[in-house]
Amino acid sequence: MIKFTDVSFRYNETAQNVLKGVNFALNPGSFHFLTGPSGAGKTSLMKLLALGNFPSGGRITLLDKDVETLDRKDLCSLRQKIGVVFQDFRLLNHLSAFDNVALPMRIQNKPENQIKEHVNELLDWVGLGEHKNDFPPTLSGGQQQRIAIARAVISQPELLLADEPTGNLDDEIGFRLMGLFEQLNKMGTTIVIATHSTQIIETFSHPCLILQGGTVHTPQKTNFIAKKIKNAT
Amino acid sequence: MQHKNNQTEPQDDTPQPSILHKVWNVFCVSDKGYDLPLNKSDDLKLLRILITLMSLLCVLTLNSSLILQDITNRWSSGLENKITIEISPETKDGHILSADTIEKESSKIKETLQKNRNVKTANILKHTDIQELIAPWIGNDLSLSDIPLPGLIAVELSDYSENILINIKRDVLETSDYAHIETHSEWLNDLITLAYTLKTLALIVSAIIISLTVTSIITGMKTRMAIHKKEIELLHSMGAHDVYIAKQFQRHATQIAAQATFVGAISAFVILIIMGTVAGQTGSALLPNFSIGTNGLLTTLCVPFILTALCSLSARGTVLKSLREIP
Numbered sequence: 001m002i003k004f005t006d007v008s009f010r011y012n013e014t015a016q017n018v019l020k021g022v023n024f025a026l027n028p029g030s031f032h033f034l035t036g037p038s039g040a041g042k043t044s045l046m047k048l049l050a051l052g053n054f055p056s057g058g059r060i061t062l063l064d065k066d067v068e069t070l071d072r073k074d075l076c077s078l079r080q081k082i083g084v085v086f087q088d089f090r091l092l093n094h095l096s097a098f099d100n101v102a103l104p105m106r107i108q109n110k111p112e113n114q115i116k117e118h119v120n121e122l123l124d125w126v127g128l129g130e131h132k133n134d135f136p137p138t139l140s141g142g143q144q145q146r147i148a149i150a151r152a153v154i155s156q157p158e159l160l161l162a163d164e165p166t167g168n169l170d171d172e173i174g175f176r177l178m179g180l181f182e183q184l185n186k187m188g189t190t191i192v193i194a195t196h197s198t199q200i201i202e203t204f205s206h207p208c209l210i211l212q213g214g215t216v217h218t219p220q221k222t223n224f225i226a227k228k229i230k231n232a233t
Numbered sequence: 234m235q236h237k238n239n240q241t242e243p244q245d246d247t248p249q250p251s252i253l254h255k256v257w258n259v260f261c262v263s264d265k266g267y268d269l270p271l272n273k274s275d276d277l278k279l280l281r282i283l284i285t286l287m288s289l290l291c292v293l294t295l296n297s298s299l300i301l302q303d304i305t306n307r308w309s310s311g312l313e314n315k316i317t318i319e320i321s322p323e324t325k326d327g328h329i330l331s332a333d334t335i336e337k338e339s340s341k342i343k344e345t346l347q348k349n350r351n352v353k354t355a356n357i358l359k360h361t362d363i364q365e366l367i368a369p370w371i372g373n374d375l376s377l378s379d380i381p382l383p384g385l386i387a388v389e390l391s392d393y394s395e396n397i398l399i400n401i402k403r404d405v406l407e408t409s410d411y412a413h414i415e416t417h418s419e420w421l422n423d424l425i426t427l428a429y430t431l432k433t434l435a436l437i438v439s440a441i442i443i444s445l446t447v448t449s450i451i452t453g454m455k456t457r458m459a460i461h462k463k464e465i466e467l468l469h470s471m472g473a474h475d476v477y478i479a480k481q482f483q484r485h486a487t488q489i490a491a492q493a494t495f496v497g498a499i500s501a502f503v504i505l506i507i508m509g510t511v512a513g514q515t516g517s518a519l520l521p522n523f524s525i526g527t528n529g530l531l532t533t534l535c536v537p538f539i540l541t542a543l544c545s546l547s548a549r550g551t552v553l554k555s556l557r558e559i560p
C-alpha cells in the first residue's frame with residue numbers, strides 16, 4: 001500500500017513548493033501512469049516515492065511503512081525493495097553494462113553465480129546481450145536506457161518507478177519494454193511510470209495520476225484522453 | 234628451434250580467490266570490486282607520495298629516538314662511577330712541570346687512592362693512551378716530547394655519593410698541590426639532558442607525522458566523497474548500507490597506505506643502513522653507534538603496519554560519519 005496524505009515538497013527552505021496538498025493511494029500490485037506538463041513535478045514526486053527526498057509536509061506511507069518513522073537501516077531495506085529508472089539513467093560510466101545491472105544484487109550481497117545468471121538473462125531480454133562488456137559512454141541513449149531499466153528490475157522490486165522510461169526508445173522497443181513492465185506487474189510488482197506519451201497511456205489501459213499545479217488529480221481515464229484529444233484538435 | 238606455446242587460456246569461470254590472492258589484492262590498486270572510480274582520483278599520486286614520505290620520516294625519527302635513548306643509556310652507565318684526576322703540566326703561576334714530576338705526583342696520588350676503600354680501581358694512563366685520546370685533535374704526527382702531556386688517573390669508585398667524593402677530593406689535594414679532580418657528572422648531566430630533550434623531540438615529531446598521515450588520508454577521503462557525491466547518492470538509492478559504501482573507501486585507503494608506507498619504511502631502512510656504514514667508516518668513538526638494533530628493526534617493521542591500520546580505520550570512520558549526514 002502506498003499512500004500520500006497532504007504531502008507538500010520544496011527543494012529548499014526558500015524555494016516555492018513544487019508539490020502541495022498531494023493526496024492519493026495506490027494498491028499493491030497496481031499499475032499507474034504519472035503524467036502532466038513538463039516542470040509539473042513528476043520527477044520530484046518520483047523522488048519522494050523512491051525515498052531520495054523527504055516531504056516538507058504531510059505524510060507518506062510506502063509499502064505499508066510510515067516513512068517518517070523509519071531509521072537508517074529500515075530505509076536501506078525499504079529502498080532495496082524499490083527499483084528506479086531515472087530520467088537521466090544515472091549509469092556508472094566506469095562500470096561495464098554487466099556490472100551496472102549487477103549493482104543492486106551486489107549491494108544486496110547476492111552470490112556471484114546467481115548474479116551472473118540473472119544479469120545475463122536480463123541483458124538478453126532487453127536486447128543487449130552482446131554489449132554486456134561495453135561501457136555506458138560507448139552506448140546509444142536508447143541502449144543506456146535499457147541498461148537502466150534492467151538495473152531497476154534485476155532484484156525483483158516490490159515497487160518499480162520509471163521516469164520517462166521509453167523517452168529515448170523507438171516504438172518497437174518501447175512497447176516491448178512496456179510488455180516487460182506488464183509482465184512484472186502480473187508477478188505482483190506495483191508500478192508507477194511517469195510519461196508524456198499519450199500513445200502509451202492510450203495503448204495500455206492503466207489508471208493515470210495527473211500532476212498539475214502541484215497537486216495530483218486522478219480522473220477517469222476516458223475523460224482524460226477525451227480532454228487530451230479535445231486539446232489537440 | 235623448439236617453441237613452447239605458453240599462451241594462457243582466458244578463464245571464464247573465476248575460481249574463489251585464495252588468501253594469497255586476497256593479500257596481493259590489498260597491495261595492487263585495481264578497479265575490481267569498486268562501484269566508485271576511486272582509483273581514478275587526480276590526487277592519488279600526491280597522496281601516495283605524501284604517505285611514503287610520512288612513513289619514511291616516521292621510521293627515521295623513531296629510530297633516532299631509539300639511538301638517542303641508547304646513547305643516554307651508555308653514557309650514564311659507562312661513566313656513572315668514574316672520575317678522572319688530572320695533573321696539569323702547567324701550574325697556576327705559569328711554570329711547566331717536568332714529565333718526571335708529573336709521574337711522581339701521579340704515583341703518589343695513586344697510592345693515596347688505593348688506600349681509600351671506596352675506590353675500586355685507580356689507573357695512571359700511559360702516555361700512549363693519552364696520545365690516543367688527543368689524537369683526533371692534534372694528529373698522530375707530533376712527537377710526544379714536543380708537548381707537555383698532563384698526567385691522568387682514571388678512577389672507578391665502588392660507590393658514588395657526595396660525601397665519598399668530598400673525602401677523595403680532600404685526600405688527593407693533601408697529597409698533591411697540582412691535582413685537579415674531574416667528576417664528569419656536570420658535563421655528562423648536560424649531555425644526557427640534551428640527548429633526552431632530542432629524544433623527546435624526535436618522539437613528538439613522530440607523533441606529529443603520524444597525525445599528519447591520518448589527516449591526509451581523511452582529507453583524501455573527504456575529497457573523494459565530494460567528487461563522487463552523485464554515485465554515492467545512486468548507491469544509497471539502491472539501498473546500499475553505509476558500511477557497504479564505507480568499505481570501498483576503506484579498502485582504497487588501505488591499499489594506498491599499505492603500498493606507500495612499505496615503500497617509505499624500506500627507503501628509511503636503506504638510509505639508516507647507509508648512515509650506519511658511513512658512521513662506522515669514520516670509526517670515531519665520538520659518534521654514536523648508528524647500527525639498527527633489534528628495537529630499530531622492529532620499529533621499522535611496525536611503522537607501516539601501524540600507519541596502514543590507522544589510515545584504514547580513519548578512512549572508514551570518516552566516510553561513515555559523513556554518510557550519516559546524508560538522509
Ligand SMILES: Nc1ncnc2c1ncn2[C@@H]1O[C@H](COP(=O)(O)OP(=O)(O)OP(=O)(O)O)[C@@H](O)[C@H]1O
Nearest residue numbers: 011015018036037038039040041042043044045087
Ligand atoms: N534539484 C532541484 N533543485 C531545485 N529545484 C528543482 C530541482 N529539480 C527540479 N526542480 C524544480 O521543480 C519543479 C518540478 O521539476 P520536475 O523535474 O519534478 O518536473 P517534471 O514534471 O519531471 O518535468 P519533465 O517532464 O520536464 O521531466 C521545476 O520547477 C524545477 O525547476
Ligand SMILES: [Mg+2]
Nearest residue numbers: 042043087163
Ligand atoms: Mg522529469
